Amino acid sequence: MTSAPFSAVVVGSGVAGAIVAKELGLRGFRVLVLEAGLESPLDDAGFRGHVRTYLAAPARGPNAPFPRNPNAPHPEPSDLPLDRAALAPARAGESGYLVQRGPMPFSSSYTRYLGGTTLQWLGTSLRLLPSDFRLRSLYGRGVDWPLAYEDLAPFYAQAEGELGVAADAEEQAYLGVSFPDGYAYPMEPVPPSYADALVAAGLEGMRFHIGDEALPVQVSSTAAARNTRPDPRRADGSASPSSDPWARERCEGYASCVPICPVQAKYSALRTLRRAPPDRVEILTRIVASRLRVDPGTGRITGVVCKRYRSPSSPEHTVEVVGGTLVVLAAGAIENAKLLLASGLANSSDQVGRNLMDHPFPMSWGLLRERAGTFRGPGSTSGIETLRDGSFRRERAAFRIELSNWGWELPTGAPQSDLTALVDGQGLFGRGLRRALFDRVQRQLRFGFVVEQEPCATNRVTLDPAFRDALGELRPVIAYDLSEYVRAGIATARRFSEQAFARLGVEDCTAYVPTDPRHFLHEGAGYSWWGSGHSMGTHRMGGSARDSVVDADQRSWDHPNLYLVGAGSFPTAGTANPTLTLAALAFRSVERMARDLAGNGA
């Protein structure tokens, strides 16, 4: 294509793509957004259709409101192999979307609908620590980022505004995280749960030893993109009750943030898409980016070859080519890598698809001595952030701890599984059943550990022509394992649980399944873990074209008009849930894109 009609074509409508599209639109550029999945209605009435799908769903996984579309499939928790035999090479790809090569299954899902995975995320919006950007320099692990915390700080503030993060800056200033004087988040902190207060009181004064460090254990309120009440100190006028766009979508305690908030109190990318100027930002759904075209002389991306379908129930489609001065891939770490590998582009470093990371999420669960008021409020309102950094990171992964407000929902399927266990296993009915159920669920406590995963070149996305979806697009083939560094971190997290449970008087009910393909032995003890839904690292940023895919602006080293945005750019994972950081990076990249476009006369 010689004349590009759009200043930018953005592939993907999740938080990164939505921010890029909206911000470029507000700067006067014409933008085309391509979403492979279905349109999640932007209006409230339409959104309620997804809520009803969830309420009537047989299983309540993160994608329950968003049924899989064969023309733009996404991974489902139910795809996960239940035993090692299911990971045998002969059975690769026989079910699900991801083709799992093992030795462990990549255990996270994402969502291919307008708005992306923010439709079903929890909303946790923590900043990375300054040390997370310098893991190699400080601890000899992984790599350093090509930018520092201070470089990203102003964009964190922008992202916190966009997402409407609820937090208290003083409480979030730990382990080197700093804010300008008088900094206020847009929203007042989410009130901590009754259970949070029980745990905070019980762990008061605890110190946890890792190596020769005695780290303080402190429960704090978790920053979250969840509407509470506007903080009157926020200087941008958003606190005015009459004009505040967030106040109509205030958290009311539906206790279903994952997978869907019925009143959209939790940020999703739909909110950013609604703020995009409609005359300059065009959004297409049901259009799958299939290949990128390149001018071999200049290296510039000249077009995106797309497959456009009408109905998810038929693979019938037309092929179209769209072009823009800039092409921005914002389809998530796995889909971005898939598109680049399918196109054979941007990979002079041989890093595309490599260093796939998640936050392995081991859990511990038990029964408190008293009622905690479970299954009320957001999924988590507090955490322990004080173990996220220390010299122990030379030998073992760090972690943050998420306190659950929904009891054992994630590891056991509570409270429904408690009912069936009491009826079928203990033969209870009538008032005895009610009393036992109340007692068992009310006292449930669950810790979850967001464990740092170090980058490994062999954890990677590849493609295999044998595996395709309904439209003939290649399915991601994934090799995945946990290194000794990560396993040691998981073992340390478990040791923390044991000490904290003892201190709280909690009866430990944690039970890992040895036949689970994620189960492993470490120094004689068995451990297991779950996925966090945080796909990261497949197009890492770095300081040189030799060993990274994009530069600090998320611009491809190989193709000057190609940007790869999202958590795929993370060189290391840190222990913060990635959305806020990838949103901040998107804001930062927009500055460079706007300069590119201005220079181009677009």
Added chain:
Amino acid sequence: MTAGPSPGLGGFLGLSGALTGFSADFLEASPVARSLADAFHRRAPAGIAERMLAVWDEIARQHPGGPAVVEEAVRARIWGDEALGPYARSLVKLWYLGAWHHPVPTPTPTPTPLSAEAYAEGLIWPAIGAGAQGAHAPGLGDWSTPPPGEPFGDELP
């Protein structure tokens, strides 16, 4: 509308009350009571629902006393009955979870949900002292307050 059970629902509500631990009056107020009764009759094998209700009628006539006596009779003649017991368990799950669980020996891996409303009205929520996730909103900050008290107080044996 006159008060009292709908025609034909009285026995079902009494039986359900004894099995679930909620009062028949509480169950009668459930907007899904009728659809649960229909589902029970439709999904249990022919004759099972009728037999269970007939046994319940006898128990109710013979034991006008307190719930503890009734529960022992239900345990002996319904819960512990080889043919009726498995479907009594399915009926409890239907009320609590709003979904039909086919009984052993081959429990369906995924139960069949009746409707979004049956999920939201499931007894599991009042039983655990919480609102139905995704369908009930007590308001900002409700989760900071102390948890609810035990059901029945000291009245249980």
